[in-house]
Amino acid sequence: MLNSVTDAFRADLKARLPAAAFRDLTPNYLEEPRGRYAGGDGFLIAPGSTQEVAAVVSACASAGVGIIPYGGGTGLVGGQIAEDGPVPVILSLERMTAIREVWPDENVMVAEAGAILSSVQDAADAVNRLFPLSLASEGSARIGGNLATNAGGVNVLRYGNARDLCLGVEAVLPDGSILRGLSRLKKNNTGYDMRHLLVGAEGSLGIITAASLRLFPKPQAEGAALMVVRDPEAALSLLALAGDLLGSQVSAFELMHRQGLDFLAEVGPEVRAPFEAPPEWMVLVDLGCFAGVDPAEALEQLFAEAAERDLVSDGVIAQSEQQRRDFWVIRESIPEANRRIGSVSSHDISVPVGRIPDFIARGGQALAQVGDFRINCFGHVGDGNLHYNVFPQPGKTRADHEHQRGAVKRVVHDLVAEMDGSISAEHGIGRLKVYDLNRYGDPAKLAAMRAIKAALDPKGIMNPGAVVG
Structure with a gap:
């Protein structure tokens, strides 16, 4: 108690x-x-x-x-x-913001948990290195929280989640003892990996106070393109083609629906759309290229081959770094537009990449049986993560549909489970999804999680009510 x-x-x-x-x-x-x-x-x-x-x-x-x-x-x-x-x-953790040490030749940095993500990125950039975790809230999100939730972001396709960018952690465990695990090692097979236990635990097993982070060489050149695809299935074919032609140089591959652009036009933020008429579906392809590769030429080749296969019908290739950033402003402004509209129910889900088109088609059909909604589906299609958000029609508010919120979430999550997906791709469980985790989670995994929680935090003081309830 x-x-x-x-x-x-x-x-x-x-x-x-x-x-x-x-x-x-x-x-x-x-x-x-x-x-x-x-x-x-x-x-x-x-x-x-x-x-x-x-x-x-x-x-x-x-x-x-x-x-x-x-x-x-x-x-x-x-x-x-x-x-x-x-x-x-x-x-x-707001006062614990230090970048303690950086070893650029080893591609390792130690940062305290309160360091703002953008500050970590800047510290890497100052030694000609890249810390690739990138998300819309990077100007205010702190690295400790990113690790606690195993944050994803736009570069997971190439670099992985926050978990993949962490070599070790320093943390305070529930009895007040300090775990001193700030390893710079990439290979360390000395028993249970406490780093992996604490990363993604959302503070329910201890408090991360600092972390050893992986850095990477900076790409020699970067580029981006917006390409209009006929449907999500064509987007997946374009993703496969991009992988064949460009391999690991593809840093991000983002799918966007017309509804997101319509929301931007309706409520802002004001952004300049690159197409005269908003397309039904488009993708943002971002490259970080090796030495000797011109990103604009690489994207032109990708577009040409995709057009021959009838995968794309229009496109704009960034001709400058500013234009590349402008493309990303469109993508990163969509969540703010969503917030201004006010969703009936928002879903951070993932399904196997090949099942994305089927999920999108079936999801819309199923929700039509619940009510009359607008759906803004967008996200990191390269790793199977969709932000599948359901909104009221114009003239209505989310309050008008509050009685349907549970039914909407149930429809979406039931379909995700049927397709062997996850009801939380990158946002975590928190308190919002405890019920959903218990409903859809594997029973053996849930039992193991509860046993770990009871063993490490027998008094239940660490973030009570989160993750395991």
Whole structure:
């Protein structure tokens, strides 16, 4: 049984920590981006070191007080928000932002968990290296949260998820002990890999305080193109062709539907569309090329061969780095337009890449039996991850369909399960999807997860209510 923060507990922590660790609890710590969850209360602490994090966790373990880890607050599944229950400690990593060390010749960096993702990218760039994790919230998301949720983003096709970019972690475990696992090794077979256990656990097994991150050589040249495809099936054929012609130089392959462009025109953000008439389907192909390869020429060759196979009907190839960035502005503005419209239900799902066209066709048909909706389907089709979001028709709001929200989610997730997919591709489970994980998850895996949670966190203080409920 968890306890609430009490005056005696506050006094104990104030005796253990410097004054700089204590912050006023402002509303942003009790909100999440989509407005689905609102936290009840909390005692905000921002430790300045791993030792201070350990002091907080030790005190919470002794008092039976829950801890809600807080990174950049950008999570979309309620993992950083506790709506009810005993008043917890909200532990923010915002003061732990140091890039501790960089070894460019080894392609390794050690960053503290509170470092903003864009700052990690900049630190890599300063030594002529690339940290490839990239997502729309990279200007505010923190690397600790990215690792805790095993974030994906646009470059998974080439470089993998956050898990694949992590060599080791430093973390505070639920009893307050410090796991010192900041390995620079790529090969280390010494038993259970605690890094993989903590990455993706969403703070339910411990708090990541720093990480050893993989860096990569920067591409010699980059380029991008927007290509109009007749349908999702043609997009997959284009993806296969791009792989045949360009191999690992394909960094990202994003599918976008006309509905996303229509939302941008309806509510903004204002972006310049490259086509006079919005196409029904288009893809954004991004390249990071080897020495001696001109990305524009490579994309021209790809377009020409795709046109011969009737896969594409129109396209625009970036002629400058600014134009490439403009293409990405279109893709990265779609989630903001979605937020302004207000979804009935949003879904971060994945299915086997070859089943994407069937999923999109069947999903629309099934939802039509539930109600009259607009569907904005877009995402990282190169790795099977779709953001399949359902919206009200013009003149309606999501509140008008709140009674149908559960049915909409059930239709989408049932179809995902039928197609051997995942109801959470890159956003995590948080509190939003605990029920769904229990419904669709493998029973043996769920039993193992509960056993691990009970063994490492027997008092249940680490992010209570998240992931395993």
